[in-house]
Amino acid sequence: MNSPAPADRADANDVASLYKYLRVADVADALDGIGYFDITLVSQEIRPLWEGMKFWGPAATIRAVPANKPMWQLETTEEIVRAHGEWFDKYPPVRLPQEELPGHVVVMESGGGREVGFWGSENVMGTIGAGAVGIVTDGYCRDTAEVTLQQNPICVRGRGRTIIPGRIEVVEVQGTIAVGGVQVRPGDIVGCDDDGLIVVPAEVAEEVATHARAVLLADMEARRKHYRAQSRPDDETVDVEAVIAYYADL
Template sequence: MTHTLPVQQAPELPYTQADPDQLGTLYKFLRVVDVVDAMDGIGYFNIGLMNHDVRPLWRGMKFFGEAATLRCVPSNKPMWKLTSTEDVVAAHRLWFEKYPAERLPNDLTPGHVVVMDSGGGPEVGFWGSENAMGTIVGGAVGIITDGYARDTGELEAQGTPVVARRRGRTIIPGRIEAVEAQTQIACGGTQVNPGDVVGADDDGVVVVPREVAVEVATHARAVLLSDMRARKRHYDKLGRPGDASTDVEAVEAWYANV
């Protein structure tokens, strides 16, 4: 199968260099493995490692940002039978008019990552191609759930950065309810708090507690640069031109003021 190149672009963030007041910018070039190495280095062994089955829906996805959290539970109220095509199309609106859902604040800083605790609910495509894209347009750089996502072919074609445990088919009404926002949650076997730094790439997902996020970023940057320089020497010996993964100068320029 030919991979469709991602087309969705997150809103342009107003940063040209790392800014210690915006934790996500400290992680711009970092890989999940750099961050995990740094957490090991400060004694945070096996902390922040989400389960392997919570993974990006498409290859090449990469993002880091401060967590905005949403907690869900299985619904104990059934969806009623709909009697017209118009109502079937409007099922979500009708459900939420009767049972309003908790929502994330509208004033979240651009560059955040939405992290959702699905509450161990049934198969339900809480995140689909439209609402996930709208979340990115609203300033998120990624979405992580230990539940399901649907419309996954469109999510990949759009390049919408969604990390999920499963691919699903069903819709929300009668199956799952969002009950709390911006609260401590569990996602993929890991504690996540609002403002923690969360990142994902092809190797998986890591959560960095906010209180050590600056320290971890400092160590992880050194790990990354050491690896880039070593790989650049291998490239040179092979006569291979450099690429973004060996562009040491770009990384050093980004972190020049921190």
């Protein structure tokens, strides 16, 4: 029986681990190389909320639609504080099971509704705390200063101000959705960095990772020559040996 790969090594049985060092640009090049031109590039309208964000993981999907029923007027401060509870008591939400979060990117199609901060600092922190490696939504996030301070990884179309009741409801989880002009299915590999977002269909994810790794290493070698010529100290972006060591067991 094969021994499990060390935590700092790629695991051939864990496709997401094959993407750890890859840049979105490397993966885009690899997808081009096998004929997947542009169809997996998520619209640049959906962007990382803060700079330096990077994640890769299989998708866990949520589909939401605009609510077709209004929130009622609340009478007391206590009711206003627990407005979500009031709404969800009457209209129980559809949720992703907690066991489906670890290692996954939660991807949400918001249904094109009006401004609503479905995601905010509390549920973003809870989702990442439950093991998700990132969140993507074609809708809105609020409390964005706090989310940025927490460095919790979420990519959004816009910054919002309002809350869920009477505005949006989740109708399905773990189905096929569309986000930023791209189809996303549970298990597709979703990646993000400062260049934007990309989705890799599950059936080509291993092949794409192999090609993208070669693209990355060739680029690192080329840039390291420039570093040496310009007497720049090496940094992690040209640490070829670390990348080779990470993938050594494949």
